[in-house]
Amino acid sequence: MAHDGMSNTAPPDGQGPQLILVGDSHVKALHAGCMAHGIPAAMLKSGGIHWNAGKIRVFAPRRARSPVLPALTPDIRTLEQTLGHSDIFDSGLPVIASVGFHCGHLARAFGAEGHIAWPPPEDLSDAERQESLFASGALVAAFVENQRAPHFALLKYIARKCPLTVILPPRAPKNAHKIRFRHNIDVLTATIAERMRDMGLAVYDPNAEFAGPGELLPWDWVEEDGFHGTTAYGTEVIGRLVSRGALAPAQTGTREPAP
Amino acid sequence: MSRASPYARLPARAFWRSAVADVGIHGMDALWRSPWTLPADARFTTFGSCFAQHISRALRSRGFNWLNCEPAPPGLPDEVARMFNYGVFSARTGNIYTARQLLHWTRLALDPALIDRQEIWDEVTRKGTCYRPALCPVIEPDGFPTEAEARGALAGTARAFRRAFTETDVFVFTLGLTEGWVNRDSGAPYALCPGTIAGQFDADRHLFENAAYPAIRADLENAFALMRAANPDLHILLTVSPVPLTATASGDHVLPATTYSKSTLRAVAGDLAGSAAHVDYFPSYEIIAAPPARAAFFAPNLRSVEEAGVTLVMQHFFAGLDLSAPARGRQTARPQDAAAVDASLAAEDLVCEEQSLEASDGA
Numbered sequence: 282m283a284h285d286g287m288s289n290t291a292p293p294d295g296q297g298p299q300l301i302l303v304g305d306s307h308v309k310a311l312h313a314g315c316m317a318h319g320i321p322a323a324m325l326k327s328g329g330i331h332w333n334a335g336k337i338r339v340f341a342p343r344r345a346r347s348p349v350l351p352a353l354t355p356d357i358r359t360l361e362q363t364l365g366h367s368d369i370f371d372s373g374l375p376v377i378a379s380v381g382f383h384c385g386h387l388a389r390a391f392g393a394e395g396h397i398a399w400p401p402p403e404d405l406s407d408a409e410r411q412e413s414l415f416a417s418g419a420l421v422a423a424f425v426e427n428q429r430a431p432h433f434a435l436l437k438y439i440a441r442k443c444p445l446t447v448i449l450p451p452r453a454p455k456n457a458h459k460i461r462f463r464h465n466i467d468v469l470t471a472t473i474a475e476r477m478r479d480m481g482l483a484v485y486d487p488n489a490e491f492a493g494p495g496e497l498l499p500w501d502w503v504e505e506d507g508f509h510g511t512t513a514y515g516t517e518v519i520g521r522l523v524s525r526g527a528l529a530p531a532q533t534g535t536r537e538p539a540p
Numbered sequence: 541m542s543r544a545s546p547y548a549r550l551p552a553r554a555f556w557r558s559a560v561a562d563v564g565i566h567g568m569d570a571l572w573r574s575p576w577t578l579p580a581d582a583r584f585t586t587f588g589s590c591f592a593q594h595i596s597r598a599l600r601s602r603g604f605n606w607l608n609c610e611p612a613p614p615g616l617p618d619e620v621a622r623m624f625n626y627g628v629f630s631a632r633t634g635n636i637y638t639a640r641q642l643l644h645w646t647r648l649a650l651d652p653a654l655i656d657r658q659e660i661w662d663e664v665t666r667k668g669t670c671y672r673p674a675l676c677p678v679i680e681p682d683g684f685p686t687e688a689e690a691r692g693a694l695a696g697t698a699r700a701f702r703r704a705f706t707e708t709d710v711f712v713f714t715l716g717l718t719e720g721w722v723n724r725d726s727g728a729p730y731a732l733c734p735g736t737i738a739g740q741f742d743a744d745r746h747l748f749e750n751a752a753y754p755a756i757r758a759d760l761e762n763a764f765a766l767m768r769a770a771n772p773d774l775h776i777l778l779t780v781s782p783v784p785l786t787a788t789a790s791g792d793h794v795l796p797a798t799t800y801s802k803s804t805l806r807a808v809a810g811d812l813a814g815s816a817a818h819v820d821y822f823p824s825y826e827i828i829a830a831p832p833a834r835a836a837f838f839a840p841n842l843r844s845v846e847e848a849g850v851t852l853v854m855q856h857f858f859a860g861l862d863l864s865a866p867a868r869g870r871q872t873a874r875p876q877d878a879a880a881v882d883a884s885l886a887a888e889d890l891v892c893e894e895q896s897l898e899a900s901d902g903a
Contacts, residue, residue: 418685419682
């Protein structure tokens, strides 16, 4: 079912989900990876543009309803019925999220006046260096904090109830000619991930897992758009998480809030 | 031969009674007339002491073409941007109080090789060691985590400052102080006395300097000559901040020290305006600090200028401008890779939507 570019994919009838995928277009490859490993997964996915537009809503604690993207409400209600909880995250199912890493638009806004996150890449041309505006690490962090506050709130909410793993998207080489833009995406992504780690979230970076420092993921793990992972990528990532037991459901159903 | 007094035919604005006493502070007219006919979309840049911030804000709020050469990233809330000193002046220099500082910034803007020689202060905080450029130590709220980043910030601001005098029509500079501190060996100026807000004071290295008229004038003339060598069409509009000194290190009482400082700056500004067609003086100092205002525009601390005073200053400023030349229609250049980024994102959006539809088809 599609809702203005948003989608929710539930497991086939009679087979309850073993995990919930939440995020933007980057979770599609992860969903494909789950299917490749025979893991029934419910997917709550909406285009990154909608996430960036601030349409995430975390209800007040006393309202025991799922936090939603409003346009996904019908799908979430269906999933609530399937799981038997008024808040799908009360199910205790493990959650894999790729939230907040739709950084193309973020980097465009950040760099619209010519800002380049410190430290600048070594292969920046003199011309680009001359027209670039300095942006400190603290400024990048402040920018991320402002632009991603709803995303962080949602992840914090989920983490209080479910085993949550946040997965970074692939760092791809295919837009490398746009050096400043690509560099800002990388720094924004790293800053978002650092903020999540500071929140105590489990953040998994396939780039660090499967590629050495300064190296990139295999070419066929990245779609031609240069941003999204392929099924091969998703299969490898999910396989690695399964082998580490990261996708096991919570023992008690509902977790205590983090201190 | 006329025997009439030279004063007999002078206009009313030449007489204190008719131009000031009778009309009062809010009735003064034609207090300032710009000698320049500027294009309707003339670009302005603003720097100087803290009073210059009011001019920046007024130009922006009136929709004038205030050039921000080092803006914050779009989307950053104003209050956060101000924490990082964006949007205060036309580049993130922080306050430039003295003529010596202005000359130093100008040289830095024109010779990037000088960046490596600039003094960077370090200080230990609860979060670890942080680094601050001595020329603008408080532009970053918590300092910089590395010396290299502090130097990178300085280089970035120097590039932006260069654009602020090469790409503008009018460079507005508000003179603030004669007193300042310099490095005893290099002569490089500090934005503030080391050890007050940042840095550590060292009597062997840090030298107090209360610049006199000749030195101030020479520094300003040198700075303006360098700027105009890069932009021969540049106009320079000087003002003097009416804000008194917070403190003086001169040994004098702070009241006469303030009068010395402001009157010296006022004299230099007036003489420069009188000696060069590309330099003018706007009397913000007089509007706030002269007898007609009866100090009414000062806050209870008798230093800060209240909003009503700023409003009156800017009313005279805008009334005296002549923007009757045709607009030039200049566009601010976008970063070189902007079009490629836009195209890339359009493709990404398309893929995102396609993937959403594909996934919803029953994956």
